[in-house]
Amino acid sequence: MGQKRVLITGAAGFIGSHLCDRFIKEGLQVIGMDNLSTGSMKNIEHLFPKKDFEFYFHDVTKFVHVPGKLDCILHFASPASPIDYLKIPIQTLKVGSLGTHNLLGLAKEKKSRFLIASTSEIYGDPNVHPQTEEYWGNVNPIGPRGVYDEAKRFMEAITMAYHTYHGLDTRIVRIFNTYGPRMRLNDGRALPAFIGQAIRGEDITVFGDGSQTRSFCYVDDQVEGIFRLLMSDYTMPVNIGNPDEITIKEFAEEIIKLTGTNQKIVYKPLPTDDPKQRQPDITKAKKILGWEPKISRKEGLKITYNYFKKIIDNK
Numbered sequence: 001m002g003q004k005r006v007l008i009t010g011a012a013g014f015i016g017s018h019l020c021d022r023f024i025k026e027g028l029q030v031i032g033m034d035n036l037s038t039g040s041m042k043n044i045e046h047l048f049p050k051k052d053f054e055f056y057f058h059d060v061t062k063f064v065h066v067p068g069k070l071d072c073i074l075h076f077a078s079p080a081s082p083i084d085y086l087k088i089p090i091q092t093l094k095v096g097s098l099g100t101h102n103l104l105g106l107a108k109e110k111k112s113r114f115l116i117a118s119t120s121e122i123y124g125d126p127n128v129h130p131q132t133e134e135y136w137g138n139v140n141p142i143g144p145r146g147v148y149d150e151a152k153r154f155m156e157a158i159t160m161a162y163h164t165y166h167g168l169d170t171r172i173v174r175i176f177n178t179y180g181p182r183m184r185l186n187d188g189r190a191l192p193a194f195i196g197q198a199i200r201g202e203d204i205t206v207f208g209d210g211s212q213t214r215s216f217c218y219v220d221d222q223v224e225g226i227f228r229l230l231m232s233d234y235t236m237p238v239n240i241g242n243p244d245e246i247t248i249k250e251f252a253e254e255i256i257k258l259t260g261t262n263q264k265i266v267y268k269p270l271p272t273d274d275p276k277q278r279q280p281d282i283t284k285a286k287k288i289l290g291w292e293p294k295i296s297r298k299e300g301l302k303i304t305y306n307y308f309k310k311i312i313d314n315k
């Protein structure tokens with residue numbers, strides 16, 4: 001059979017770059033693809049000297065060509081923060097729709113296993129709590145998040161269609177809030193925003209009254225879940241996330257404590273369609289993949305804090 005070869009799109013992004021590391025460690029050949037619209041070469045430059053790593057600078061919304069065999073394709077290219085959706089809404093729609101279609105065509109041609117990065121956003125502002133894979137969601141198609149949510153919903157639909165109509169071997173992971181090193185400091189997300197503000201001595205900006213909840217998963221746990229799903233034979237969607245739920249206000253207080261700063265919290269308007277609560281039901285991941293998160297928020301935040309501190313200190 002020889003060495004397995006995998007294509008990872010969004011390779012220069014946060015989760016994509018961690019996946020590249022993991023697959024190289026597992027002894028696979030990795031082709032990373034990215035157009036650097038939101039990713040950064042800094043996340044993967046350490047991989048360039050490795051013989052098992054190749055990089056293609058390419059926009060997957062254009063026809064994708066990769067010579068040679070491809071055992072697996074993982075589609076992780078997409079803007080993934082509310083600030084990005086506002087800045088590049090059309091690209092966000094295209095990478096989830098046209099990009100997925102191009103990559104499905106490539107997977108069909110190469111007979112590759114195909115895994116897509118879906119998201120808890122497909123549940124919208126959920127009426128079912130915690131969210132199970134059976135819940136269909138509550139999404140506003142024309143709101144600011146619609147460009148992301150609907151692209152990801154289309155992505156699931158077209159991937160399922162290739163699975164049933166063409167017999168393609170597919171996997172769908174629904175990723176819940178994930179954090180860790182290589183997140184962008186200024187992508188507008190709560191975690192880098194709060195840590196950055198605390199380190200720089202600025203007020204912590206909590207949106208709304210801070211009673212909305214999220215459940216944060218450390219990136220190593222996330223990557224382990226994705227890896228196990230890819231290796232499994234389960235073709236229905238699987239939630240991967242950490243069920244440890246917290247309100248955003250408590251989360252801000254936790255970060256103030258962690259950083260040892262005395263920053264005060266200031267309240268800003270809640271963005272449109274900001275989900276009120278979010279927690280993954282991970283019964284499926286536990287049962288089918290034998291997976292559950294191992295890294296506590298305390299541990300994960302410490303590692304992430306050290307990462308951001310270094311970046312800010314070196315500026």
Ligand code: UDP
Nearest residue numbers: 188189190191193205206207212214248274
């Ligand atoms: N949030 C906040 N202050 C910030 C950035 C975000 O209070 O500076 C809130 C945001 O409104 C949301 C939560 O934190 O309720 C998580 O936001 P994030 O963008 O990290 O993730 P998502 O909303 O996509 O889950």
